[in-house]
Amino acid sequence: MVLQPSLKNCLWLSCVLRTPKAGFRSTASGALVIQSVSNDVYQNLAVEDWIHDHMDLEKQQVLFLWRNSPAVVIGRHQNPWQECNLRLLRQKNIKLARRRSGGGTVYHDLGNINLTFFTTKKRYERMENLKLVVKALKALRPQLDMHVTDRYDILLDRHYKISGTAAKLGRTSAYHHCTLLCNADKFVLSSVLKSPYKGLKSNATPSVPASVKNLFEEDPSLTSEMLLDAIAKEYAMHHHTDHHITLINPADETLLPGINNKTKELQTWEWVYGKTPKFSVSTCLNIVYKDSILDVKVNMDVKHGRIEVCNIDLPEQWLPPALYSKLVKSLTGSKFCPNETTTLAATLLRVCPQDDELHSRWNLLCENMIMLM
């Protein structure tokens, strides 16, 4: 049962969280279970950062439970263009977040639960955590056939992935987090995690696609709440502590000083897109113009999310050379981003000859370029 925090619990938690790494004066035993009241992926990721940076995990380990409204979360060293359909994300208003741990890309919605196990670096042990999760689920529904692979995935019926894992290690602390598919929208999941972008070459960590299944499909009586509770109970038992889930609000600056800055940083373009390892785009635009199809070879190098080098192989004189070179010069150094490119393209058009034919060619070329982003 999830207990609502009383004022006393809030104050106690406040003491527990605010005390610097010197350790706790409280009577807290080996472990703490906290749950976020927010479904905002950035706020929840910020809580992970905060606990990782500020809490002393020597005397007390932490299990953090959280769920997000629809979002795609990529790993620290991944390339969002390679991993998901950014156009579709923008259309459906699905958020894109980059987490600080490694690993691959996942889709979150309220039918997916996230578990983060915080320990000291010494006590970092992923297999142990996952075995705990499986134990909890088995206690809840003994008939489920679940199995932890050596890639730290949890498989259902030896075939379907129901959980993926990632981890972050710092100087003294570490965390291992994993997902758990209860009742997520598999249709949206598969469509957003399919990248339409061709010709990308990068050393970014690739995701390993897998067939997924919801626990709900095996047993419709299961809900996210039941799973969270079962896991929290198992965790508490394992650490010989009371089964008690403390709710926390990731926007509470008094409880978590500095959290709002962390949340903001996770939302910046520089973090989400700018941290993409250097990659190149080498493709051919098939521009349908009047009655013919133009093959336009495009080569771009993108570093820190910005276009470092840009080459567009247009037929000679299709665009006036001066205008073409203005376009290439403007694109160089600007973000590999459809919004920015659209604005630049529209602006450049203002200061060139007012010719309808020229305008339509220009818009056509720019729209095709934007499709790459």
Next chain:
Amino acid sequence: VCIHRVRSCSNIRFIKSKHVCVLDKSALKFSHQQRLFRTSAVSCGQIVQFKLSDIGEGITEVTVKEWYIKEGDSVSQFDSICEVQSDKASVTITSRYDGVIRKLHYSIDDIAFVGKPLVDIEIDASKGVASEEDVVETPPMSHDEHTHQEIKGHKTLATPAVRRLAMENNIKLSEVVGTGKDNRILKEDILNYLAKQTGAILPPSPKAEIIPPLPKSETLPAAPKDKARKIPLPVSRPIVFSGKDKTEPVTGFQKAMVKTMSAALKIPHFGYCDEIDLTQLVQLREELKPLAEIRGVKLSFMPFFIKAASLGLLQYPILNASLDENCQNVTYKASHNIGVAMDTGQGLIVPNVKNVQVCSVFEIAAELNRLQSLGSAGQLGTSDLTGGTFTLSNIGTIGGTYAKPVILPPEVAIGALGKIQVLPRFNGKGEVFQAQIMNVSWSADHRIIDGATMARFSNLWKSYLENPASMLLDLK
């Protein structure tokens, strides 16, 4: 003392502001003669090979994903050096030493081996031995950030980072009151001590320890409040401001603005302003708003302003024209593609409603809704943003009355609308009544548009809005 100065100088030279450093001017003077001091007072620093430590779970190799420092950078103990990845785990490697990075043993995407050298660090000879003793060579304490150190037999509890901060600011740790556990001196204790000394505003440092926000009353100078009342007294204490200028390249939206405005500068602008009584329009909109909502459209004042402008342009088509680069030809545009300036999170964009001359007020409202939602989501397409012939800018939603808008080439006119205010005005009977007044400021290209044309257009536009029923006569 010499060694002190040189050390703090070397920290100034490689500016990585991870700590708040309040420097007094004498320290800066020495920086020019740094080399001299170094060779005479300090022997060459010892170069240590910092090996990649054990990551756990029996992992022997990792991939280097990002370097946070480069060769020549100065690092402090606990600063992040690089990010490595191994099997879904991302690991931040932090420095064990204070010193200067002399060599990176790997490039991005290389495989690094546990137990093998990761970077070479030149440790300051003056500090070298001490820092190793403090943390590295004593395993039981290596996981505990707070190390117990002894200075001249007096046990002062503070981390090496806090010690360094105190040393750089010539503070005796014994004079600082520690507020941490066991009277440990925390960074905030040093900052508070400094704040009391100099009355300075100190920006918080982005380090791992929690620093609760300093209460504002301590840090805000009292001067602004007193300014109105008396001449501010000369300050006797030295005021130190440790903020830094920040330079960034001009890109994206800003770059676009630079291009547009530079071109606009070539157009000789003239302005014409007037006041519009929108009392009747306000009433009309109140009546029509629910009707539009039933049809799923939000109705603001803009659709009326836009339609009235188009009706005016039918009478004065030169305002919907374009002048070519050599000022040889004027092209009268057939379509009224009226642009609406929009303020998005990233900057100013001007999408336009196409062919207003054949659109109803409702259709214009629906199109505006579409453009506004696309604009705020950053999803406007090139066709939405190009082809504009005339622009209205509703700056009044933010505030202001009169403005001096800048024409967006290749257009020749633009109108800026101020906010609607309730003001007292006289009616036909000489009575004072509450009028809803809005100001409009037009700018036009004086090469092809004269003042009279602008004034007449404005009057026509004004008459349509002040008496909305008159629009019915001219609607096509």
